[in-house]
Amino acid sequence: MELIYGHPKSLKPIQTKYCPGCGHGVIHRLITEVIDEMGMQQKSIILNPVGCSIWASIYFDFDSVQVPHGRTPAGATAVKRMLPDHLVICYQGDGDLAAIGTAEAVHAANRGEKFTTIFVNNAIYGMTGGQMAPTTLVGQKATTAPYGRDPDEAGMGYPIRVLEMLATLAGTKYLARGAVNNAANVRKTKGYIKKAFEAQMRGEGSSIVEILSQCPTNWAISPVESVGWVESAMIPFYALGVVKDELAPVADTVKEASK
Amino acid sequence: MTEKTFMAGFGGQGVVSMGQLWVYCGMKEGLEVTFFPFYGAEKRGGIARASVIVSTEEISSPLVSAPDSAVVMNMDSLPLCEAILKQGGTLIINSSLVKVDTKRTDARVVKVPCNEIAERIGDVKFANMVMMGALSKATGAVKLDKLEAVLKTFFSESKHKFIPMNMQAIQEGADAVG
Amino acid sequence: MALEKRLMKGNEAIGEAAIRAGCDAYFGYPITPQSELIAYMAKHMLDAKRVFIQAESEVSAINMVYGAGATGARAMTSSSSPGVSLKQEGISYACGADVPMVVVNVARSGPGLGGISPAQGDYFQSTRGGGHGDYYHIVLAPKSVQEAADLTYEAFDLADEWRMPAMILADGMIGQMMEGVSFPEPKDPATRVAKPWAVGNRNGRKDVNHVDSTHLVPEEFEQALHARYARYEEMKKVLPRFEEHFVEDADLILTAYGTSARVCLGAMQMARKLGLKVGLFRPITLWPYPEKRLGELEGKRFLAVEMSMGQMVEDVRLYTHGKSEVSFYGRCGGMIPTEEDVLAEIRKILKK
Ligand SMILES: Cc1ncc(C[n+]2csc(CCOP(=O)(O)OP(=O)(O)O)c2C)c(N)n1
Ligand code: SF4
Ligand SMILES: [Mg+2]
Numbered sequence: 001m002e003l004i005y006g007h008p009k010s011l012k013p014i015q016t017k018y019c020p021g022c023g024h025g026v027i028h029r030l031i032t033e034v035i036d037e038m039g040m041q042q043k044s045i046i047l048n049p050v051g052c053s054i055w056a057s058i059y060f061d062f063d064s065v066q067v068p069h070g071r072t073p074a075g076a077t078a079v080k081r082m083l084p085d086h087l088v089i090c091y092q093g094d095g096d097l098a099a100i101g102t103a104e105a106v107h108a109a110n111r112g113e114k115f116t117t118i119f120v121n122n123a124i125y126g127m128t129g130g131q132m133a134p135t136t137l138v139g140q141k142a143t144t145a146p147y148g149r150d151p152d153e154a155g156m157g158y159p160i161r162v163l164e165m166l167a168t169l170a171g172t173k174y175l176a177r178g179a180v181n182n183a184a185n186v187r188k189t190k191g192y193i194k195k196a197f198e199a200q201m202r203g204e205g206s207s208i209v210e211i212l213s214q215c216p217t218n219w220a221i222s223p224v225e226s227v228g229w230v231e232s233a234m235i236p237f238y239a240l241g242v243v244k245d246e247l248a249p250v251a252d253t254v255k256e257a258s259k
Numbered sequence: 260m261t262e263k264t265f266m267a268g269f270g271g272q273g274v275v276s277m278g279q280l281w282v283y284c285g286m287k288e289g290l291e292v293t294f295f296p297f298y299g300a301e302k303r304g305g306i307a308r309a310s311v312i313v314s315t316e317e318i319s320s321p322l323v324s325a326p327d328s329a330v331v332m333n334m335d336s337l338p339l340c341e342a343i344l345k346q347g348g349t350l351i352i353n354s355s356l357v358k359v360d361t362k363r364t365d366a367r368v369v370k371v372p373c374n375e376i377a378e379r380i381g382d383v384k385f386a387n388m389v390m391m392g393a394l395s396k397a398t399g400a401v402k403l404d405k406l407e408a409v410l411k412t413f414f415s416e417s418k419h420k421f422i423p424m425n426m427q428a429i430q431e432g433a434d435a436v437g
Numbered sequence: 438m439a440l441e442k443r444l445m446k447g448n449e450a451i452g453e454a455a456i457r458a459g460c461d462a463y464f465g466y467p468i469t470p471q472s473e474l475i476a477y478m479a480k481h482m483l484d485a486k487r488v489f490i491q492a493e494s495e496v497s498a499i500n501m502v503y504g505a506g507a508t509g510a511r512a513m514t515s516s517s518s519p520g521v522s523l524k525q526e527g528i529s530y531a532c533g534a535d536v537p538m539v540v541v542n543v544a545r546s547g548p549g550l551g552g553i554s555p556a557q558g559d560y561f562q563s564t565r566g567g568g569h570g571d572y573y574h575i576v577l578a579p580k581s582v583q584e585a586a587d588l589t590y591e592a593f594d595l596a597d598e599w600r601m602p603a604m605i606l607a608d609g610m611i612g613q614m615m616e617g618v619s620f621p622e623p624k625d626p627a628t629r630v631a632k633p634w635a636v637g638n639r640n641g642r643k644d645v646n647h648v649d650s651t652h653l654v655p656e657e658f659e660q661a662l663h664a665r666y667a668r669y670e671e672m673k674k675v676l677p678r679f680e681e682h683f684v685e686d687a688d689l690i691l692t693a694y695g696t697s698a699r700v701c702l703g704a705m706q707m708a709r710k711l712g713l714k715v716g717l718f719r720p721i722t723l724w725p726y727p728e729k730r731l732g733e734l735e736g737k738r739f740l741a742v743e744m745s746m747g748q749m750v751e752d753v754r755l756y757t758h759g760k761s762e763v764s765f766y767g768r769c770g771g772m773i774p775t776e777e778d779v780l781a782e783i784r785k786i787l788k789k
Binding site: 283299 | 442444469470553609610613614615616617696699700702703704706773775776777
Binding site: 050054066068069070095099100102125127128129131132134143144145146147154155156 | 466467468469472475476479480483489490491493494495519549550
């Protein structure tokens with residue numbers, strides 16, 4: 001009998017601490033499914049960031065390094081350089097990557113560091129309780145944007161499209177944006193992750209998969225409403241799809257699978 | 260007079276707002292007060308606890324380690340409250356959710372079916388207010404005598420329509436203490 | 438008439454006090470357990486049409502404070518331990534350039550990311566000049582929500598008067614707990630000290646002003662540092678502040694600051710009820726430390742109680758000049774000592 005659906009080997013069979021409806025859990029699952037498919041469990045290392053996914057290391061059945069807030073790409077740079085035959089995953093939230101860690105993210109990408117960043121964009125600071133993130137949409141409320149993000153009068157700046165910004169750097173080879181708000185998007189996102197991981201193992205440059213993710217708790221809406229909000233508010237601003245693909249052509253089946 | 264109370268329940272039972280309102284009323288009655296919530300990295304759900312002290316004197320440690328009274332809102336909280344309650348202290352138990360008897364034979368035990376009373380009033384969400392009424396009656400630490408005026412300053416205007424139900428819940432909680 | 442008391446979290450009370458002290462600009466970055474403070478400032482600084490920026494990092498925030506302070510504005514930032522480590526760069530520069538500012542640390546447990554529960558492991562960092570170079574700055578340690586508000590209100594004046602950062606060293610307990618608090622009236626801006634050294638508004642001023650910490654000529658730099666240290670000596674004469682209870686007849690004096698001093702007060706009262714002669718010495722200024730008073734008590738027995746592995750205890754030893762027996766009791770990792778724990782330690786030491 002063929003096994004159609006099971007628990008990924010690389011994901012420990014424990015209940016997560018994430019809130020109901022949170023996107024992090026789904027993203028963890030996608031990562032581990034791809035690792036299992038690639039047979040990389042023994043050679044995967046995750047750099048887990050400061051953010052709700054600080055818990056990531058509890059759930060993944062492979063090694064991890066926890067770094068200071070935002071320094072994730074710096075840590076990942078060094079881990080990958082020391083262990084080039086390993087699959088190195090730099091897991092970051094939007095605050096971690098696009099605020100405090102912008103310098104590290106930009107320069108690791110520019111150097112073309114050969115690890116993969118999984119960038120979880122939930123347009124908010126989840127762990128610290130709902131402050132404005134660099135990716136918070138204009139008008140979106142946050143505890144530090146009590147009247148909504150106001151780029152002009154309050155000088156809060158505009159939401160950052162990270163991939164489009166990094167696409168100008170020669171070091172980036174594969175940039176794609178997915179979402180986990182419905183089954184179709186989950187499937188596509190898995191394809192992006194697989195493509196990025198495989199490119200990493202072939203030794204190509206910097207690869208980043210941004211994933212739009214729900215944070216119903218800090219958006220103060222129900223899990224069901226939150227998947228709708230990704231669709232109606234986030235996707236129109238953060239367009240899904242491959243932003244940059246300069247990977248060397250390979251006879252791959254992944255391209256097909258991710259369609 | 261110093262009354263140190265430990266409050267415990269699960270997230271969503273209004274343990275934190277009960278503690279805040281308790282000390283707010285105490286402050287309005289001229290007492291020194293302190294309220295220290297348990298704050299964890301865990302997100303929604305989970306445990307909710309608060310250390311709450313009202314006193315006629317300057318309050319020393321805000322952390323309640325040997326409470327004079329413990330409020331037990333759910334089953335899971337009972338063992339912890341039993342473990343730390345001061346010798347001869349008062350255990351106020353939400354008997355709607357806590358169906359077993361306490362092992363603490365020295366304790367004064369007050370049982371109040373908070374959820375049932377709250378549901379009868381109109382919403383189980385008022386269970387915490389029922390409990391607060393019981394706590395006031397059982398300890399006498401905060402009198403809650405000028406309740407209506409105090410509630411008006413505690414709740415924002417938009418919530419004023421719930422004040423009568425809050426008052427009824429608090430009253431019925433007090434009445435439930437024999 | 439007594440001012441009306443409000444029930445507030447320590448974090449919010451610090452924010453309100455800062456606004457009343459005339460804080461012109463606030464720059465911060467979110468971190469638990471101080472997040473209510475940045476949220477309070479977001480709302481109320483924007484309402485008051487003052488400057489509020491959520492910076493992209495603590496490094497950025499502290500340098501924004503430095504920039505605002507250089508213009509003579511009253512500027513403030515707040516954070517918690519890991520974030521305050523990042524601010525050390527800016528604090529060192531501010532001390533080097535004599536720029537006043539207010540920095541709030543609602544401390545949590547470390548090292549590293551540690552935990553988010555209250556702790557007092559940042560004493561060394563705060564009182565010894567946590568960044569590089571030779572410097573100190575004012576450190577104030579509140580024990581209650583009221584005192585957190587009062588000291589914050591005052592910190593802006595002290596920072597301006599002495600031209601240096603003034604730090605409020607609180608912890609997660611002070612930040613997260615709610616107590617009754619009353620606030621003084623907003624400060625009249627006319628009472629602020631003049632800042633002829635600040636940049637901007639030149640209005641024909643003959644000399645140009647440079648806010649700068651660079652000194653590339655060693656001879657000159659040495660002199661400048663000596664001048665700054667002479668100012669520190671002045672401060673040591675007038676600034677130290679403390680609270681004490683029953684120290685005169687005490688067989689054992691508890692020393693503690695902030696939250697652990699609250700615990701010690703309770704333990705002392707319990708000990709006194711048992712007939713044990715126990716006193717309490719609580720520094721309010723951690724820098725400058727009330728060393729003179731402690732020196733007067735040398736020879737007595739001390740028990741330092743902290744939420745750390747033992748940091749302030751070194752100052753107790755230092756300022757009792759080796760003439761006192763100094764014991765230590767600490768909880769760490771975010772654990773808070775209970776009054777019962779401290780009483781047990783007292784009884785152990787006094788063998789009673
Ligand atoms: C130096 C430092 N500053 C601040 C923090 C507090 N902090 C913890 S998580 C976090 C932001 C998390 O937001 P994000 O990266 O978007 O991750 P999410 O929780 O939303 O997944 C912050 C500011 C910290 N731990 N260290
Ligand atoms: S706060 Fe948001 S990001 Fe964090 S676990 Fe909950 S839903 Fe997920
Ligand atoms: Mg986020």
